[in-house]
Amino acid sequence: MTEAAKLTLSGQDHDYPVLSGSVGPDVVDIRKLYGQTGAFTYDPGFTSTASCQSKLTYIDGDEGVLLHRGYPIGELAEQSSFMEVCYLLLNGELPTADELEKFSWTISRHTMVHEQLAQFFRGFRRDAHPMAIMCGVVGALSAFYHDSTDIHDPQQRMIASHRLIAKMPTIAAMAYKYSVGQPFLYPDNSLSYTGNFLRMTFGVPAEQYEVNPAVEKAMDRIFILHADHEQNASTSTVRLAGSSGANPFACIAAGIACLWGPAHGGANEAALNMLHEIGTPERIPEFIARAKDKNDPFRLMGFGHRVYKNYDPRATVMQKTVREVFAALNVQDPLFETALRLEEIALSDDYFVEKKLFPNVDFYSGVILSAIGFPTSMFTVLFALARTVGWVAQWNEMITDPDQKIGRPRQLYTGPTQRAYVPVGQR
Numbered sequence: 001m002t003e004a005a006k007l008t009l010s011g012q013d014h015d016y017p018v019l020s021g022s023v024g025p026d027v028v029d030i031r032k033l034y035g036q037t038g039a040f041t042y043d044p045g046f047t048s049t050a051s052c053q054s055k056l057t058y059i060d061g062d063e064g065v066l067l068h069r070g071y072p073i074g075e076l077a078e079q080s081s082f083m084e085v086c087y088l089l090l091n092g093e094l095p096t097a098d099e100l101e102k103f104s105w106t107i108s109r110h111t112m113v114h115e116q117l118a119q120f121f122r123g124f125r126r127d128a129h130p131m132a133i134m135c136g137v138v139g140a141l142s143a144f145y146h147d148s149t150d151i152h153d154p155q156q157r158m159i160a161s162h163r164l165i166a167k168m169p170t171i172a173a174m175a176y177k178y179s180v181g182q183p184f185l186y187p188d189n190s191l192s193y194t195g196n197f198l199r200m201t202f203g204v205p206a207e208q209y210e211v212n213p214a215v216e217k218a219m220d221r222i223f224i225l226h227a228d229h230e231q232n233a234s235t236s237t238v239r240l241a242g243s244s245g246a247n248p249f250a251c252i253a254a255g256i257a258c259l260w261g262p263a264h265g266g267a268n269e270a271a272l273n274m275l276h277e278i279g280t281p282e283r284i285p286e287f288i289a290r291a292k293d294k295n296d297p298f299r300l301m302g303f304g305h306r307v308y309k310n311y312d313p314r315a316t317v318m319q320k321t322v323r324e325v326f327a328a329l330n331v332q333d334p335l336f337e338t339a340l341r342l343e344e345i346a347l348s349d350d351y352f353v354e355k356k357l358f359p360n361v362d363f364y365s366g367v368i369l370s371a372i373g374f375p376t377s378m379f380t381v382l383f384a385l386a387r388t389v390g391w392v393a394q395w396n397e398m399i400t401d402p403d404q405k406i407g408r409p410r411q412l413y414t415g416p417t418q419r420a421y422v423p424v425g426q427r
């Protein structure tokens with residue numbers, strides 16, 4: 001602990017401990033503030049508030065650094081697999097070869113969903129957004145897996161975590177299949193986690209599906225890039241939902257609902273839609289002008305970040321992956337040229353430079369995902385699939401944290417003070 005922070009309020013001095021993490025800004029521990037002073041702190045959007053302690057991910061937004069359990073995201077994306085990263089997030093260390101094999105085997109044994117769960121899909125309209133289906137179906141898992149909802153039993157927590165990671169690709173693929181009117185495919189556990197997902201999504205029962213190894217690798221890398229990201233909105237939602245003791249399936253459904261928003265996971269869909277709207281590089285200045293106009297709600301989607309005030313390291317990997325996927329599939333997409341040019345123009349514009357707005361993970365992901373064959377409506381679903389491991393790892397960490405309490409923020413009340421009720425006839 002370093003020196004205490006001093007606060008003077010109404011002429012009284014108060015000391016608050018300053019806590020240091022292993023790296024990153026110190027935090028002022030204000031847990032006793034209200035008890036000692038009767039005052040709250042005010043921090044809408046939690047821009048300066050650490051809501052918990054965590055050992056999972058670390059971001060240095062100024063330097064553009066993202067670490068998972070200490071390992072840089074670029075190294076993990078280049079050298080590891082999504083299964084390795086899942087193990088790392090859940091267990092704290094990279095697995096040995098034996099541990100990885102056992103873990104992958106365990107996950108593969110949970111890939112099927114209860115047969116009756118398929119009935120749920122039929123209750124949705126065919127044109128339902130797949131994220132709407134994900135919220136409903138993942139929440140419904142609580143009704144199927146009662147034997148893993150006791151949050152105080154570490155064994156049940158582990159099984160629920162494995163189930164969520166394993167079943168998410170199956171449910172995501174089913175959401176896609178339902179929207180295109182094709183039959184659901186059962187998982188094939190002889191394939192990798194990612195290969196299996198690609199087959200369940202793009203395969204049909206009438207034909208043999210060959211997994212393209214380059215696409216499988218790119219998809220696996222995209223999953224790694226999205227695996228966890230500190231206390232972002234959906235992760236905080238999962239923690240907040242879990243803080244009341246809600247079961248893990250309900251908590252992850254809450255995370256999915258939060259992720260759906262265009263300022264968070266929905267930005268990859270919005271970014272590609274924006275690139276389509278811009279069309280050709282000649283129209284970029286018009287959209288840059290709109291993004292800068294205070295009276296226009298338009299924002300450059302895939303740009304800016306609450307924490308990164310530098311290039312998002314995930315965007316660097318994404319940009320490289322676009323080229324690899326295009327080469328593997330032998331495709332070209334003029335939108336990629338538009339995206340590159342847009343980035344170039346924005347990064348040399350004073351507005352974006354001064355506000356430190358750089359491309360984030362979502363700027364290039366849409367271009368890759370559509371080259372692979374996903375419709376835009378599936379983009380956020382893929383984010384949810386990959387982020388599930390981060391959510392469950394954070395949820396587990398929260399449950400075992402001795403400082404954990406139900407999340408219950410305070411407020412600055414600005415409404416009417418107490419007043420007497422006036423009967424309707426006298427108003």
Ligand code: CMC
Pocket residue numbers: 229232262263264265267291292298299300301302303304305306307355357360361362
């Ligand atoms: N285009 C134009 N201006 C922007 C943008 C943008 N994309 N992002 C931020 N700004 C401006 C904003 O208008 C504000 O200006 P001023 O200070 O003059 O009012 C300033 O930059 C700071 O923005 P903010 O909204 O106060 O910052 P925030 O930390 O609350 O928001 C953000 C972060 C990601 C919601 C925001 O940058 C944004 O809306 N970006 C577009 C959506 C997007 O790409 N989201 C994906 C985030 S990465 C994936 C994920 O983690 O979910």
